[in-house]
Amino acid sequence: MDQTVMLQKVKVRLPENRYSHVIGVIETATVLAKEFGVSEEKAKIAAILHDVAKFSDRDWMKSIIEQENMDPRLLEAHTELWHAPVGAYVAKKEFGITDEEILDAIRYHTTGRAGMTDLEKVIYIADMVEPNRKFSGVEQLRSKKEEGIDEMMRACINHSIAFLESKGQPVFPDSLACAADYEK
Ligand SMILES: [Fe+2]
Ligand SMILES: [Fe+2]
Numbered sequence: 001m002d003q004t005v006m007l008q009k010v011k012v013r014l015p016e017n018r019y020s021h022v023i024g025v026i027e028t029a030t031v032l033a034k035e036f037g038v039s040e041e042k043a044k045i046a047a048i049l050h051d052v053a054k055f056s057d058r059d060w061m062k063s064i065i066e067q068e069n070m071d072p073r074l075l076e077a078h079t080e081l082w083h084a085p086v087g088a089y090v091a092k093k094e095f096g097i098t099d100e101e102i103l104d105a106i107r108y109h110t111t112g113r114a115g116m117t118d119l120e121k122v123i124y125i126a127d128m129v130e131p132n133r134k135f136s137g138v139e140q141l142r143s144k145k146e147e148g149i150d151e152m153m154r155a156c157i158n159h160s161i162a163f164l165e166s167k168g169q170p171v172f173p174d175s176l177a178c179a180a181d182y183e184k
Pocket of ligand 2: 021025050051127
Protein backbone atom coordinates (compact mmCIF):
# COMPACT_ATOMS: atom_id res chain seq x y z
CA MET A 1 0.00 0.00 0.00
CA ASP A 2 1.18 3.46 -0.90
CA GLN A 3 2.29 5.54 2.12
CA THR A 4 -0.07 8.41 1.25
CA VAL A 5 -3.02 6.02 1.16
CA MET A 6 -1.85 4.48 4.41
CA LEU A 7 -1.72 7.88 6.07
CA GLN A 8 -5.20 8.76 4.82
CA LYS A 9 -6.57 5.53 6.26
CA VAL A 10 -4.91 6.30 9.59
CA LYS A 11 -6.25 9.85 9.59
CA VAL A 12 -9.90 8.78 9.55
CA ARG A 13 -9.36 6.61 12.61
CA LEU A 14 -7.88 9.37 14.77
CA PRO A 15 -9.00 12.68 16.24
CA GLU A 16 -7.16 15.72 14.87
CA ASN A 17 -4.65 16.19 17.69
CA ARG A 18 -3.63 12.54 17.56
CA TYR A 19 -3.21 12.79 13.82
CA SER A 20 -0.90 15.81 14.32
CA HIS A 21 1.09 13.70 16.75
CA VAL A 22 1.44 11.00 14.08
CA ILE A 23 2.72 13.62 11.61
CA GLY A 24 5.24 14.74 14.25
CA VAL A 25 6.38 11.16 14.83
CA ILE A 26 6.85 10.63 11.07
CA GLU A 27 9.00 13.78 10.88
CA THR A 28 11.12 12.99 13.91
CA ALA A 29 11.48 9.29 13.09
CA THR A 30 12.69 10.16 9.58
CA VAL A 31 15.33 12.54 10.98
CA LEU A 32 16.49 10.02 13.59
CA ALA A 33 16.58 7.17 11.07
CA LYS A 34 18.79 9.21 8.75
CA GLU A 35 21.02 10.28 11.65
CA PHE A 36 21.45 6.78 13.07
CA GLY A 37 21.64 4.72 9.86
CA VAL A 38 18.22 3.06 10.13
CA SER A 39 15.99 2.41 7.09
CA GLU A 40 14.00 5.63 6.56
CA GLU A 41 11.38 3.70 4.62
CA LYS A 42 10.72 1.32 7.51
CA ALA A 43 10.83 4.12 10.07
CA LYS A 44 8.25 6.06 8.08
CA ILE A 45 5.84 3.14 7.74
CA ALA A 46 6.16 2.25 11.43
CA ALA A 47 5.60 5.91 12.37
CA ILE A 48 2.49 6.21 10.17
CA LEU A 49 0.95 3.11 11.73
CA HIS A 50 2.24 3.18 15.33
CA ASP A 51 -0.96 4.64 16.85
CA VAL A 52 -3.42 3.11 14.38
CA ALA A 53 -5.24 1.28 17.20
CA LYS A 54 -5.08 4.16 19.70
CA PHE A 55 -8.85 4.70 19.55
CA SER A 56 -9.93 1.13 18.96
CA ASP A 57 -12.68 -0.30 21.12
CA ARG A 58 -11.31 -1.69 24.40
CA ASP A 59 -13.40 -4.87 24.38
CA TRP A 60 -12.33 -5.56 20.83
CA MET A 61 -8.66 -5.02 21.73
CA LYS A 62 -9.04 -7.37 24.69
CA SER A 63 -10.50 -10.04 22.42
CA ILE A 64 -7.58 -9.64 19.97
CA ILE A 65 -5.01 -9.94 22.78
CA GLU A 66 -6.66 -13.19 23.86
CA GLN A 67 -7.32 -14.56 20.40
CA GLU A 68 -3.77 -13.87 19.18
CA ASN A 69 -2.15 -15.25 22.34
CA MET A 70 -0.38 -11.98 23.05
CA ASP A 71 1.50 -11.45 26.32
CA PRO A 72 -1.15 -12.30 29.00
CA ARG A 73 0.40 -9.69 31.34
CA LEU A 74 -1.13 -7.06 29.07
CA LEU A 75 -4.59 -7.91 30.38
CA GLU A 76 -3.58 -6.96 33.92
CA ALA A 77 -1.71 -3.85 32.76
CA HIS A 78 -3.10 -0.39 32.02
CA THR A 79 -5.38 -0.56 28.95
CA GLU A 80 -3.36 2.36 27.51
CA LEU A 81 -0.66 -0.20 26.64
CA TRP A 82 -2.97 -2.32 24.47
CA HIS A 83 -2.94 -0.14 21.37
CA ALA A 84 0.72 -0.96 20.64
CA PRO A 85 0.52 -4.77 20.23
CA VAL A 86 -2.99 -4.49 18.78
CA GLY A 87 -1.67 -1.79 16.41
CA ALA A 88 0.89 -4.30 15.12
CA TYR A 89 -1.99 -6.73 14.54
CA VAL A 90 -3.99 -4.09 12.62
CA ALA A 91 -0.90 -3.11 10.60
CA LYS A 92 -0.55 -6.72 9.49
CA LYS A 93 -4.22 -7.57 8.93
CA GLU A 94 -5.55 -4.33 7.50
CA PHE A 95 -2.47 -2.72 5.99
CA GLY A 96 -0.72 -5.86 4.81
CA ILE A 97 2.56 -5.14 6.64
CA THR A 98 4.56 -8.35 6.86
CA ASP A 99 7.98 -6.94 7.79
CA GLU A 100 8.53 -8.17 11.35
CA GLU A 101 10.93 -5.31 12.14
CA ILE A 102 8.23 -2.77 11.35
CA LEU A 103 5.64 -4.77 13.29
CA ASP A 104 7.96 -4.99 16.32
CA ALA A 105 8.59 -1.24 16.21
CA ILE A 106 4.82 -0.70 16.43
CA ARG A 107 4.38 -3.47 19.03
CA TYR A 108 6.95 -2.10 21.49
CA HIS A 109 6.57 1.64 20.98
CA THR A 110 4.83 2.18 24.33
CA THR A 111 6.75 -0.12 26.67
CA GLY A 112 10.12 -0.65 25.04
CA ARG A 113 11.71 -4.03 25.78
CA ALA A 114 15.07 -5.70 26.33
CA GLY A 115 17.21 -6.03 23.22
CA MET A 116 15.46 -3.43 21.08
CA THR A 117 16.50 -3.00 17.46
CA ASP A 118 17.57 0.45 16.30
CA LEU A 119 14.31 0.77 14.36
CA GLU A 120 12.34 0.07 17.56
CA LYS A 121 14.41 2.70 19.39
CA VAL A 122 13.81 5.27 16.65
CA ILE A 123 10.02 4.84 16.92
CA TYR A 124 10.02 4.76 20.73
CA ILE A 125 12.10 7.95 20.89
CA ALA A 126 10.23 9.77 18.11
CA ASP A 127 6.92 8.98 19.83
CA MET A 128 8.22 10.65 22.97
CA VAL A 129 10.06 13.71 21.63
CA GLU A 130 8.18 14.72 18.43
CA PRO A 131 7.57 18.50 18.21
CA ASN A 132 4.02 18.40 19.66
CA ARG A 133 5.27 16.91 22.94
CA LYS A 134 5.52 19.66 25.54
CA PHE A 135 6.21 17.94 28.89
CA SER A 136 8.85 19.21 31.23
CA GLY A 137 12.22 17.64 30.42
CA VAL A 138 11.46 16.96 26.75
CA GLU A 139 14.15 19.41 25.58
CA GLN A 140 16.74 17.54 27.58
CA LEU A 141 15.67 14.27 25.95
CA ARG A 142 15.92 15.89 22.48
CA SER A 143 19.41 17.18 23.24
CA LYS A 144 20.63 13.62 23.90
CA LYS A 145 20.69 13.14 20.13
CA GLU A 146 24.28 14.40 20.16
CA GLU A 147 25.24 11.43 22.33
CA GLY A 148 23.80 8.76 20.05
CA ILE A 149 20.76 6.54 19.79
CA ASP A 150 21.47 4.49 22.92
CA GLU A 151 21.95 7.50 25.18
CA MET A 152 18.74 8.91 23.77
CA MET A 153 16.90 5.65 24.39
CA ARG A 154 18.33 5.34 27.89
CA ALA A 155 17.20 8.86 28.77
CA CYS A 156 13.71 8.28 27.30
CA ILE A 157 13.00 4.96 29.02
CA ASN A 158 14.30 6.27 32.35
CA HIS A 159 12.16 9.36 31.98
CA SER A 160 8.99 7.32 31.33
CA ILE A 161 9.64 5.00 34.25
CA ALA A 162 10.31 7.94 36.59
CA PHE A 163 7.12 9.61 35.35
CA LEU A 164 4.97 6.53 36.01
CA GLU A 165 6.56 6.03 39.42
CA SER A 166 5.92 9.67 40.34
CA LYS A 167 2.24 9.08 39.56
CA GLY A 168 2.21 5.86 41.57
CA GLN A 169 1.41 3.89 38.42
CA PRO A 170 2.77 0.40 37.78
CA VAL A 171 5.60 0.00 35.28
CA PHE A 172 5.21 -2.80 32.72
CA PRO A 173 7.96 -5.45 33.12
CA ASP A 174 9.18 -4.95 29.53
CA SER A 175 10.01 -1.32 30.35
CA LEU A 176 12.05 -2.35 33.39
CA ALA A 177 13.86 -4.95 31.27
CA CYS A 178 14.55 -2.25 28.70
CA ALA A 179 16.00 0.13 31.30
CA ALA A 180 18.09 -2.71 32.76
CA ASP A 181 19.67 -3.17 29.33
CA TYR A 182 21.21 0.27 29.68
CA GLU A 183 22.57 -0.29 33.16
CA LYS A 184 24.86 -3.16 32.16
FE1 LIG B 1 1.11 5.05 21.11
FE1 LIG C 1 2.24 7.81 19.54
